[in-house]
């Protein structure tokens with residue numbers, strides 16, 4: 001119908017419409033001209049709209065690795081503080097291997113507690129290290145900035161960006177052919193999941209998938225070691241927790257996202273030949289630790305004279321944790337990196353079966369939380385105001401205890417720091433960082 005309309009109106013358009021011709025035209029002709037130019041406008045509007053429609057329908061879909069929900073992409077775009085020759089030079093220099101047979105490792109979550117320690121340890125032994133972190137404000141970002149300064153002093157550059165930013169990640173792999181990825185960036189914390197569930201999906205699910213998507217496309221593909229969590233054991237009652245035990249009863253969304261991560265790792269290993277090692281950390285503590293963890297805020301609150309909640313299970317059952325000192329965790333991370341086999345695929349294609357592992361990294365010596373408080377009281381020389389409460393059912397489990405024989409067998413993992421010794425080091429750091437003043441706040 002459009003075609004018919006257009007051809008008839010095309011006939012009516014004067015060959016050279018213009019002022020001169022218009023002046024000479026009869027009233028009828030003038031009417032005809034007005035009518036035809038209106039029709040012409042309508043016709044071209046239709047054509048124009050049609051073209052837009054065709055363009056929209058035919059335009060290629062956004063690459064799956066870059067299509068993330070708008071609120072998330074906005075967050076990622078906000079982080080576009082990278083690029084340029086100077087930036088690339090810093091990236092290359094930070095990732096430069098300085099020892100024979102050294103690794104080049106992309107450490108995500110490098111401004112975090114574990115990430116900072118692992119990055120520093122890798123650098124110390126001559127590996128190339130590049131950090132990536134979005135410096136989010138889940139806890140005081142100034143602590144992350146202080147860790148960043150610490151790493152900068154030993155030549156480690158932390159790129160500021162989100163693990164969901166596929167463009168950035170691809171760029172990093174273009175600049176450096178990383179042999180390994182130590183993936184530690186995540187939304188941590190068990191109770192916060194009830195407040196902000198989407199942050200767990202954003203970082204622990206979508207972010208993990210994005211990291212794996214980019215790794216699978218990389219050529220060569222890196223080997224990936226990543227942080228799962230002891231929380232995957234959830235309501236499991238068989239102790240000590242073994243990697244062979246069931247992990248299908250998570251007690252928090254955090255645990256569920258870590259468990260999902262383990263299944264996602266299986267998929268990427270199976271389909272793309274990515275070498276993947278998951279590490280189930282058990283309550284890591286130490287200097288430069290996380291302020292949202294009990295040992296940390298107990299220290300702060302004891303010093304301030306504030307009461308601290310001591311949880312107990314049903315029937316006054318003991319709540320205990322397999323507290324693991326950061327240096328032992330770092331040794332476990334390095335052991336896992338050093339024994340990680342190469343990925344077998346390249347450019348998104350699997351070429352053979354690749355390694356897939358999951359290890360417990362704990363201390364294998366659970367300590368009741370009330371004992372932790374007693375140690376802190378002695379170290380701080382302040383009596384704690386204990387407020388005994390029933391463990392709420394909002395994510396925490398009553399007991400954790402790691403069986404570490406698998407990690408021991410595979411890479412000689414053997415924790416050597418007991419809670420008393422580790423807390424002494426933590427308290428020394430805490431006091432030097434925040435001071436021992438009782439009015440401290442952070």
Ligand SMILES: NC(=O)c1ccc[n+]([C@@H]2O[C@H](COP(=O)([O-])OP(=O)(O)OC[C@H]3O[C@@H](n4cnc5c(N)ncnc54)[C@H](O)[C@@H]3O)[C@@H](O)[C@H]2O)c1
Pocket residue numbers: 108109110111112113114115132133134135136144161162163164183184185186187188189202203207227228229230280281282283284285290
């Ligand atoms: N500390 C523990 O006791 C413990 C126990 C079990 C598992 N884990 C896991 O170990 C890893 C490290 O934990 P941590 O204690 O160092 O926590 P952390 O919060 O100190 O470190 C995580 C870092 O990742 C960054 N990050 C978070 N989301 C990001 C994103 N989308 N993009 C880029 N960066 C992002 C954060 O800014 C932070 O600096 C996490 O995966 C955590 O779930 C830790």
